[in-house]
Amino acid sequence: MIIQRQNNYRCLLFALIFITKFTYGQGTFGLTNKTQEIQTSNSTELSITPLIQGTLLIPESKERPNLVLIIPGSGPTDRNGNQPMMSNNSLKYLAQGLQQNGVASFRYDKRVLPMMRQGNFQEQEVEFDDFIDDARQVLHFFRNKNNFEKIFILGHSQGSLVGMVAAKDGCDGFISVAGAGQSIDRVVIDQLSLQLPSAVPGAAEAFNTLREKGRVDNFPQELSAIFRPSLQSFMYQWMRYDPSEILASLNIPTLILNGTSDLQVSEQEAFLLKKNAPNAEFSLILNMNHVLKIIEEKGLANGKSYNDPNLPVSAELIEKITEFVNKNSPKSP
Numbered sequence: 001m002i003i004q005r006q007n008n009y010r011c012l013l014f015a016l017i018f019i020t021k022f023t024y025g026q027g028t029f030g031l032t033n034k035t036q037e038i039q040t041s042n043s044t045e046l047s048i049t050p051l052i053q054g055t056l057l058i059p060e061s062k063e064r065p066n067l068v069l070i071i072p073g074s075g076p077t078d079r080n081g082n083q084p085m086m087s088n089n090s091l092k093y094l095a096q097g098l099q100q101n102g103v104a105s106f107r108y109d110k111r112v113l114p115m116m117r118q119g120n121f122q123e124q125e126v127e128f129d130d131f132i133d134d135a136r137q138v139l140h141f142f143r144n145k146n147n148f149e150k151i152f153i154l155g156h157s158q159g160s161l162v163g164m165v166a167a168k169d170g171c172d173g174f175i176s177v178a179g180a181g182q183s184i185d186r187v188v189i190d191q192l193s194l195q196l197p198s199a200v201p202g203a204a205e206a207f208n209t210l211r212e213k214g215r216v217d218n219f220p221q222e223l224s225a226i227f228r229p230s231l232q233s234f235m236y237q238w239m240r241y242d243p244s245e246i247l248a249s250l251n252i253p254t255l256i257l258n259g260t261s262d263l264q265v266s267e268q269e270a271f272l273l274k275k276n277a278p279n280a281e282f283s284l285i286l287n288m289n290h291v292l293k294i295i296e297e298k299g300l301a302n303g304k305s306y307n308d309p310n311l312p313v314s315a316e317l318i319e320k321i322t323e324f325v326n327k328n329s330p331k332s333p
Contacts, residue, residue, distance in 0.1 A: 052138060127237060248277050285314055
């Protein structure tokens with residue numbers, strides 16, 4: 001019984017990795033907009049602000065290509081889709097695949113990484129809206145450059161919610177990859193009901209208190225990674241957003257993608273998004289997992305892929321995104 005309970009905790013923490021490792025950021029949106037560029041071939045390193053640093057990839061021999069802004073998921077995730085102690089290069093390979101298909105991209109590190117390098121990270125000061133503000137600033141930066149035919153936002157995992165909110169500022173299309181279809185408290189409750197049903201009542205009560213009062217003192221200790229005091233302000237803010245409602249309000253072309261081997265964001269989350277945005281294009285990619293790799297084996301292979309930079313990302317994923325971008329750009333073939 002004890003061993004089974006420990007295994008349940010491990011499964012739950014893995015499924016909720018996008019919650020327990022995202023807590024690095026702070027409110028510093030009012031930065032001086034000084035742009036630095038380091039350019040080699042068709043790859044340009046951009047520092048849009050001190051906390052927004054990324055890589056612009058441009059396809060060869062194509063004037064005014066379409067641009068996809070890639071927003072990473074939760075945790076201290078860099079522009080390549082990697083985290084400390086986890087390297088899979090998922091977003092790097094996605095960007096390179098789009099470049100080969102004639103689509104430009106800009107991907108950037110989450111603000112936690114430059115903050116950690118600068119030594120000024122304080123978890124209790126984290127704001128979910130900081131991530132949205134960063135995405136908006138990236139969108140405005142490239143829109144003002146006027147070097148691209150159309151600009152699309154692609155959000156992965158938590159970045160899906162961030163991206164769909166930022167998309168309201170005026171992009172030409174939105175792409176959700178492994179994005180949740182309901183508010184984060186409902187996602188957590190659903191995961192608990194599958195992995196640790198005994199914790200559901202306590203978690204539900206804790207979320208209700210947090211929603212009503214902005215803080216909570218009593219919560220299941222096994223979920224302290226979610227409800228610890230230094231994180232509660234972030235969770236309180238994150239809970240306010242319902243992805244399905246936000247997506248339904250977008251009046252731009254939309255593509256919803258999810259993998260059938262995703263252990264973190266189930267197919268049902270994608271169906272919820274589609275239900276509320278019936279005009280959106282929708283596709284489930286067979287055997288694609290959360291880090292965009294094709295995993296046909298069951299069991300440990302899925303988890304191991306999170307730290308395997310040699311595995312390519314799904315070719316179907318790249319093709320679906322390319323087709324969507326080209327279809328919604330009048331100058332594309």
